[in-house]
Amino acid sequence: MLYLSRKLLSTLITIILAAVVTFLVFQILPGDPALVILGPNADPAQIANLHQSMNLDGSAVSRFLTWVSAAAKGDFGTSYRYGTSVTGLINNAFGVTLSLGLLGLLLSVIIGIPFGVLLAKQKSKGKGMVLSFFSQLGLSAPNFLVGILLISLFTVQIPLFPSMGYIPFSSSISAWFASIFLPALSLAVGSSAVIVRYLSTSIIEQNEMDYVRTIRATGEKESLILYKHVLRNSLIPVITIFGMLLSEVLGGSIIIENVFSLPGIGKLLTSSITSRDLPLLQALVLYLSIIVIVCNFLVDVVYQLLDPRIRLE
Amino acid sequence: MSVYFKNKSFVLGLIFISLVFSLSFVGLFYLPYDPNQIDIAAKLQGVSRSHLLGCDNLGRDILSRLMVGSRISISLGFLSVALSFLIGTPLGAIAGYKGGKSDEVLMKFIDTLMSFPGILLALMLVAVLGPSFTSMLIALTLMGLPRFARVVRGGFLSNRNKTYVLSSKARGASTSRIIWNHILPHISIDILNTASITFATSVMSEAGLSYLGLGIQPPNPSFGQMLSGAQSYILIAPHYIVSPALLLILLVLGFNLIGDGLREIQQ
Numbered sequence: 001m002l003y004l005s006r007k008l009l010s011t012l013i014t015i016i017l018a019a020v021v022t023f024l025v026f027q028i029l030p031g032d033p034a035l036v037i038l039g040p041n042a043d044p045a046q047i048a049n050l051h052q053s054m055n056l057d058g059s060a061v062s063r064f065l066t067w068v069s070a071a072a073k074g075d076f077g078t079s080y081r082y083g084t085s086v087t088g089l090i091n092n093a094f095g096v097t098l099s100l101g102l103l104g105l106l107l108s109v110i111i112g113i114p115f116g117v118l119l120a121k122q123k124s125k126g127k128g129m130v131l132s133f134f135s136q137l138g139l140s141a142p143n144f145l146v147g148i149l150l151i152s153l154f155t156v157q158i159p160l161f162p163s164m165g166y167i168p169f170s171s172s173i174s175a176w177f178a179s180i181f182l183p184a185l186s187l188a189v190g191s192s193a194v195i196v197r198y199l200s201t202s203i204i205e206q207n208e209m210d211y212v213r214t215i216r217a218t219g220e221k222e223s224l225i226l227y228k229h230v231l232r233n234s235l236i237p238v239i240t241i242f243g244m245l246l247s248e249v250l251g252g253s254i255i256i257e258n259v260f261s262l263p264g265i266g267k268l269l270t271s272s273i274t275s276r277d278l279p280l281l282q283a284l285v286l287y288l289s290i291i292v293i294v295c296n297f298l299v300d301v302v303y304q305l306l307d308p309r310i311r312l313e
Numbered sequence: 314m315s316v317y318f319k320n321k322s323f324v325l326g327l328i329f330i331s332l333v334f335s336l337s338f339v340g341l342f343y344l345p346y347d348p349n350q351i352d353i354a355a356k357l358q359g360v361s362r363s364h365l366l367g368c369d370n371l372g373r374d375i376l377s378r379l380m381v382g383s384r385i386s387i388s389l390g391f392l393s394v395a396l397s398f399l400i401g402t403p404l405g406a407i408a409g410y411k412g413g414k415s416d417e418v419l420m421k422f423i424d425t426l427m428s429f430p431g432i433l434l435a436l437m438l439v440a441v442l443g444p445s446f447t448s449m450l451i452a453l454t455l456m457g458l459p460r461f462a463r464v465v466r467g468g469f470l471s472n473r474n475k476t477y478v479l480s481s482k483a484r485g486a487s488t489s490r491i492i493w494n495h496i497l498p499h500i501s502i503d504i505l506n507t508a509s510i511t512f513a514t515s516v517m518s519e520a521g522l523s524y525l526g527l528g529i530q531p532p533n534p535s536f537g538q539m540l541s542g543a544q545s546y547i548l549i550a551p552h553y554i555v556s557p558a559l560l561l562i563l564l565v566l567g568f569n570l571i572g573d574g575l576r577e578i579q580q
Contacts, residue, residue: 014425025441129321136322136573140566142517144524145540145558152547243428251430255521270525273440281440288433296428 003304011297018289019071023064026282067282076283081275086283089268096166096264097253099180104187104249111188112195117231119196120203131196138193143252147186147259154182164261183260187252191245198241202234236307243299247292316578323574326509329567333383333560340380348377349532357550367552369542375556378534383560385535389446389519390512390568393453397511398504400454401461406492408462409469420466423459431456431518439527449519449528456518457511464507468500506575513568520561536561 051057058066070077076086115131122128154160161182167175206212207230215225254266261267265284272280317323345365352372360367366375408419426434435452442448472478473496481495497504516536522528523537531538536557543554 010421017425025437136569137562137566140513140517140569141562142520142524142565144521144537145561148540148544148547148554156548247428247430251432254430254432254436255525258525269436270527273436273527276440285433285437289429292428292430 004301007297007300011293014293015290018293019068019286020064022282022286022289023067024060026278027060071283071286077279079272079277079280081272081277081280086280089280090265090283090287093263093265093268095168096180096262097250097257097266099169099176100183100187100253100257100262100264101246101249103177103180103184104191104253105245107184107188108191108195108245108249112192113199115192116196116199117203117226119200120207123200123204135193135196138189139197141189143186143190144255144259146189147183147256150182150186151260166262166264180262183253183256183262186256186259187249190252191248194241194245194248195238198238199234202237203230206230206234236303239299239303239306243296246295246299250288250292317574320574320578322570322577326567326570326572326574329563329570333564333567334387336380336560337383337387340377340384344377344380346374346377348373348381348534350374357546357553359550359552366556367550369539369553370546370550375539375553378539379556379560382529382534382536382539382557383564385446385529385533386516386519386561386564389449389453390515392450393457393515394508394511396450396454397457397461398508401458402465402497402504404458405462405465405467406469406497409466410473410488410492410496412470412473416466419462423462426455427459427463431514432521435518435522436527439522444522444527444530446529449522452522453515453518457515460507460511461504464503465497465500468503469496472496472499502575502579506572506579509568509572509575513565513572516561516568517565 056063067077074087076090078084079086079089082089115135119128119131119135122131155162161178165179167179169176203226212225212230215229216222253264254269256262257264257266258270265288268280269284269288271277272284350373352368355364355368355372357370358364358368358372364374364376366379369375369378404419404423408416408423431452434455435449438448438452438455442451469492478491478495481491486495519528519535520537520540523535524541526538526541528537529535539557540554540561543550543557546553
């Protein structure tokens with residue numbers, strides 16, 4: 001419990017720090033927000049009015065407090081560009097990114113684990129070398145490039161999937177799946193390669209442990225040793241990199257949503273940058289930071305439940 | 314030296330990066346065409362004797378653009394690795410060598426920085442500073458320095474109580490001498506490995522940012538931007554996408570393979 005509450009406390013502190021940093025960073029943003037909204041030919045009186053209503057002339061501290069206290073209630077203000085509530089925009093986009101991220105992680109695990117086991121078995125043989133090279137290639141191919149190739153292969157040459165756009169889960173499950181399968185696969189190529197490499201190293205390490213030698217001495221079948229004993233222990237270190245994978249998938253989806261024109265958080269983020277939509281941009285950065293921080297906390301908790309020894313460290 | 318050249322990953326990686334480096338190096342002295350010269354008549358022209366890798370959608374010579382674009386990727390890679398090393402190494406050394414409170418605080422900071430998607434950091438900086446070489450360099454450095462800090466800290470933790478360190482301490486060597494002259498050379502392979510992986514990540518992130526239009530700005534060429542331009546012509550002019558894609562992958566793969574090789578050599 002002590003471990004958990006300490007972790008929880010440090011997670012909360014990190015979230016607060018993230019809010020402060022997010023706010024401060026965008027204070028340096030050049031340009032007057034009032035001019036962004038009203039356009040360059042705005043009337044000075046109008047600008048002054050807007051300054052007043054948006055509290056733009058207040059001190060940084062007072063603006064920060066206004067922003068944070070409203071944000072805590074889920075109100076991030078109004079987007080300059082869309083003219084609607086930032087929270088609403090983010091809520092609409094969230095489902096897309098969540099679907100993409102979850103399917104991306106799922107595919108990475110489905111691809112990564114079998115190939116990781118295979119690589120560990122074949123490490124020094126010819127097949128292992130080939131596999132190892134391909135895992136390295138998977139790590140080195142930028143996900144947007146994989147996306148571009150998948151689009152031209154499976155939507156144009158062999159029209160199996162729709163090329164662009166998103167269909168919500170609620171309207172049709174099969175259409176939803178078809179609309180995010182290729183983007184999720186582009187994300188999974190790199191992260192499954194990470195799993196393959198971690199898992200195979202971990203299996204090879206476990207294989208040299210005393211307990212494996214003992215089981216082997218009892219005459220247990222090799223396949224049972226692998227699946228019943230070694231694999232279970234080898235997956236523990238793989239869970240630690242889940243935080244890293246998650247941040248990769250999340251970062252990757254920012255680019256991939258742009259490749260496949262999916263109306264998710266990433267697409268919203270890049271458009272908020274090009275249109276200098278400060279309230280939206282600030283909210284998105286904080287939002288993504290909190291997701292990363294909370295997920296890392298969850299990974300720590302799961303890890304600790306699986307392997308209570310780390311509590312001692 | 315022969316240890317290095319017996320390792321297949323290392324040699325293959327070295328060959329890959331030499332290919333891209335030499336192309337970029339030749340580009341310093343000789344370019345077949347002006348990389349930004351538009352020639353509508355040659356629009357999407359395929360591979361020919363006058364344009365070895367063909368032309369893009371504005372009739373610009375792809376080979377010349379790749380020569381200049383790879384130079385940008387490589388210089389960003391070098392500069393970001395150098396800065397990450399210069400900032401990350403002392404941080405890691407202090408944390409690992411001193412231990413205690415300073416270690417805890419520094420590592421908390423490093424871990425937090427590391428847990429964020431690099432591209433998010435980069436996009437924040439681009440939003441604030443505008444898309445440019447400098448904002449990308451700052452972003453890539455922020456992404457790279459935690460790796461160096463972690464690796465160096467780990468190395469210092471496992472070395473600080475070794476006999477060779479204790480004996481030079483007993484002989485009265487100063488802390489900075491122990492750090493720079495004794496422990497650092499000991500973990501140089503780890504550092505080289507990190508440098509190599511960081512280089513690969515930098516090149517890849519630059520391509521991603523430029524693909525989004527938030528990195529190197531047109532008309533200056535870069536891998537990411539050429540790929541984004543080529544995307545719409547992938548079926549009618551596949552030659553346009555093939556060469557930038559291939560060079561980008563060769564460069565990233567090369568550095569990753571070198572990193573792999575270095576790790577194998579150390580084991």
